[in-house]
Amino acid sequence: MNPYPPLKALVAFDAAMRTGSFSLAAAELFVTPGAVGQQIQKLEEWLGVALFVRQVRQVQPTEDALGYWKRIQPALAQIADASHRLRDRRNSAVVLSMPPGFATKWFASRMASLLRQHPEIELHLNATPQVIDLERESIDLAIRYFDGQAPELDVTLLLQDESRVYANPRYLAPLDLREPDDVARATLLVTTLQPHWPTWLERYSRLSAARIAAIPRIHFDQSLMAIEAARQGQGLILTSPHLVEAELAEGSLVEAFAHALALTQGYYLVHHGKLPLRPAVATVKQWLIDEAGNSVHVPLGPPS
Amino acid sequence: MNPYPPLKALVAFDAAMRTGSFSLAAAELFVTPGAVGQQIQKLEEWLGVALFVRQVRQVQPTEDALGYWKRIQPALAQIADASHRLRDRRNSAVVLSMPPGFATKWFASRMASLLRQHPEIELHLNATPQVIDLERESIDLAIRYFDGQAPELDVTLLLQDESRVYANPRYLAPLDLREPDDVARATLLVTTLQPHWPTWLERYSRLSAARIAAIPRIHFDQSLMAIEAARQGQGLILTSPHLVEAELAEGSLVEAFAHALALTQGYYLVHHGKLPLRPAVATVKQWLIDEAGNSVHVPLGPPS
DNA sequence: TTCATGGCGTAGAAAATCTATTGCATGGCG
């Protein structure tokens, strides 16, 4: 009925075969020799086969034992190995999920510093636009762009988001934008998922709905592509300063207006709230919080 | 330190993965669902990895669980298979050891009947002249040619041995042997291991030592070869009637004298005396005893 | 000869495993 022998006994058997002695096997397993003897006796009973010939002061494996050992030894090794890997990986590995735009524009440049500070951590980055099931996919930490409302999860605000207007300075120069109304002369680069242009225009400009509707637009379904278009001087982009840090630093984008649009959304760090985090995961979490804290917005002001 | 996860838990895990449900797994293992849940929880703790996402009324394996299962499943199957084989073989198989001469001359002709009567038995015949270690070589039953003195072993007399004189009738005819003294005119086929000719001659003939020493002899170190030589009319053989049954039946050998030499040796059935015999072994033992009981000596008398 | 070694056997202690039960959330069914 039950296809498995007493598995604990197999471990004792393996140790006894390797060491050639119940006593040595017992020492290896941190038990008394008697325990090993009993385990092997139980295995012999279950199999209906003598595995060792007991002689005085020593045991000798039978033919059957040798053959059996040859078969089960690799199986045990396989189990030990697979278990070790999983266990080990989970001790040092951290699986981190975030949206691709954030990964590229904010995280990528900082990742090197994380790995330098914590070389023992094996980082698995999962950059996907979908919101994925943390548990199902064994995600340790995720950065999500949302409003922070998620009971059941442990949620920490990393970066409160805001929207600012950026453009390539060579694109801006001829336009000579001085106040929000002037955007009517520009092209708007619109990201489908963060359609904040209407809000911005309503708040800061005095343009009529008709004139707003007449402004040329190019639509993108990913922030990444919109940012790239802006960098190449295709128009004005209204996006998060966190996503254009590199472009601001290299000067390929500059802020066109000082008018920021506050948003309820932000980049939040989330993880399951039940179990305590493994040390490696806690390390990464803290590092992310620290990095985000240092990543303060330095407004560049309008082009000089 | 310990490379193995709780192995019992692996069995539960495997069942749960296969069935996709703790309850079904529990039914398969003949335990309560709670037991399965606890085992899996223990495994998850040991690995430091969640294996199932508990949802309402169902569980779903994580990615880690799938990967882990893929690795340990073959290992478990290997253990089950190796154990099953050993166990199964030992249930139906019987390893029987005997001297090669006895195997060929007495056992071979009867073996078919044994297998016919007990088709469920898988018989392993080990015909070797050496006396081998029953336990070390996992021999269930052995037939040994000796005097039956073996404490520690369970010993049953199968056939008390005796030595009788046989020859090919065409070899005998011209010699016209009428009484033991007449063997001086013949050639003696001598088996090194059973050197009973001197005893026979001393007991039944009145020949002097010098005349006995003058009789031509051919020496063989195996009974088999001496018997074959006798069959081909090379001389007189002094051997056990049990070994020449077939030749007597076909008439290629006949008994030359009615004088039998009783021996202290015989064919004994031996096995370790500690454990009770497995049913298959007991069956073969009884069959051997019965066969030996029926195998009565039918003296053919001198050639007519 | 004596001693140390390494196995066996047994009884009882310790640990593990299982059962029994309750509670909960939910999906199917009337």
Added chain:
DNA sequence: CGCCATGCAATAGATTTTCTACGCCATGAA
């Protein structure tokens, strides 16, 4: 729309398994 059946979690207590402690024995070395 309410009710019931399902499947898992959590706990405590019972049961089974496993380990230790200890004495015994045979042997080979000092």
